[in-house]
Amino acid sequence: MTIAVEIYDLVKFYGKVKALDRLTFKVNEGEIFGLVGPNGAGKTTTLRIIATLLKPSSGIVRVFGYDVIEKPDEVRKLISYLPEEAGAYRFLTGKEYLEFMGKIYHIPRDFIEEGIEIASLGDAIDRQIRTYSKGMKRRLLVARALMVKPRLAILDEPTSGLDVAHALYVRNAIRKYAKEYSVTVILSSHNMLEVEYLCDRVALINEGRIVDIGTTEELIKRYGVRNLEEVFIKAIGGVA
């Protein structure tokens, strides 16, 4: 089995603050891998390092064998990154935005049409993005991340800001693309239902360290609880 993401002893400092503390895990190709943890646990920092935006203080991070420090340009050809609070160019229309991204990734026209379908914005796809609601913008960005059919999609809170129906729609799209096109997905989420539904394996992360890792079933069994939410509370602890 090909390893999509390998992380060994990853440490990241912001000044004197240690954000990641000897983080180690692997993601297999074609897998949907979830990073779950409280705010400030280090999820976004981990995803940003994999996406070549931040450099590790120490440790090794490889994407399909390419080191993110030594070969960032090669890594960027394989990934598609969706930040948690991403925006899109306000004065482009939704369609122009997807077409622009399509040209950057050199994808065929039918991939862009698929992107338009995933975004499910109807006639609004021809309107400027500045007129979109938060949810519409998020759907467009998810569509952008998936339509390029990357080998690795890095999705930070993909359904953040979406209502129940649209969140379900996006979750289905992620699952469909991952399975149909063998896209490996690494995502972070606060929504345990979403993680349970989407992820093949889950890593629980707290204070920059991996607390536990496994399939949802394994974790539920290991902690002797009914669902992932209870696993989270038991492994990491609730709010004091």
Next chain:
Amino acid sequence: MIKELVIKELKNTLRDKRMLLSLIIVPLLMFIIMGGIMRFAMTTTFKEALEKRTIYVVNNDLNKYSEIAINYIKEKGFEVKVFENTDAKEVLSEVEEADVVIEFPEGFSYNLSNGLKARILTYASIKGLSIGGYAVLGKVSGLINEISAYLSKVLVKEVASNVNPEFILDPIASEPHMFISGKEVPETFIGMLGFFSAGIIVAPLVLVATTIGVSSSMIAVENEERTLEVLLTLPISRFKILLSKLIGVAILVLIATLSFIVGFTFYITAPMTAFEELPGSEGGPSFEPSPILTLFDIQTIVLTGIAVFFTLIAVGALGLLLGSIAPDVRTAQTYIGPLSFIVFIPGMMLMFLDLSKFTILAQIVLIAISPFISPILVFKSLFEGIPWIAYASLTWTIAFTLIMVAIAAKFMETEKILTLQFALRMRGLRKKAK
């Protein structure tokens, strides 16, 4: 790939009404409206002054030469209302439409007959502070000069009927020749030289200020709209991202410059052409740019062009750097504020002083800061015959440009572009806590 990025930059910038307004519409409309207003105001006030003006004359002399002068005014096409043996100030205050009154005082003709200087008094009442009011007084002064010249001719004719009074009064024909660095300035252009010097300084300053403003906004807007993170993870080299931004800046600045030139040309020509339409006027100066070109050699034009190119790239890269550390466009604009001192203070000094008036030390300081004012310095030094300043400035500007582009490219490569604002915010919070 760069083409797509540049198109995206242009679309996203030019569709922004704020940018469209500051880059194109304001420079174009501002000058066109200002020029139009000045043209309208000057045409109407001077037309009124010359066409419809009634000249109010108080004749307290009632003798030969005052009568000759009044007839002369009538021959000029003015309507003349004459008051005799009256106080001119009373006429001014009592006749509502009389805003200027000319008085020939008692003894006017006696003085002229006896070889003594005679006086003509003018009284003006200005109702507002418009330029028109002063212009009317100016035109009346001009009329009095004409009366004086006419009476001189009459007196010369009376004293020596065989002599041509034109020759006695104006025996010398003036032919001005002006040289700048050995090149003769066309005669029609001499009067315009000061105006042109100001323009040659102001235009590059505006260009530099616009470039810094546009370029700093280009990255700052990516921060503000939270598009930077995605942009930096796309399969494009960071250098190409920088290059596309610089090309975008260059195109936008070019558009802004064209808009500025169109507006500015209208502005400077509109008030002048207003004179040409005036009746009874010999016409004011008209703007003829073509002779200007004969003053410059090809070397001056080429080197100034190179200086413009490198200066814009340098300040563009600097603007992008400043924009990257700003969380939004407004903050970026505050960062570039202090830079205007480096640009405008030496720029204004160069407007009023020749380079030869600067000490060697001051010249070196000017060269040191020349990446911001290189087009002005290169042009002026070549024009004034001090070429070493042009070469030194150009060399330093090219070096500075390469350094700025390298720094900007390096900065784009590092994670600082994302983490610097975080670090600055943390530092601010720590300071506050202390």
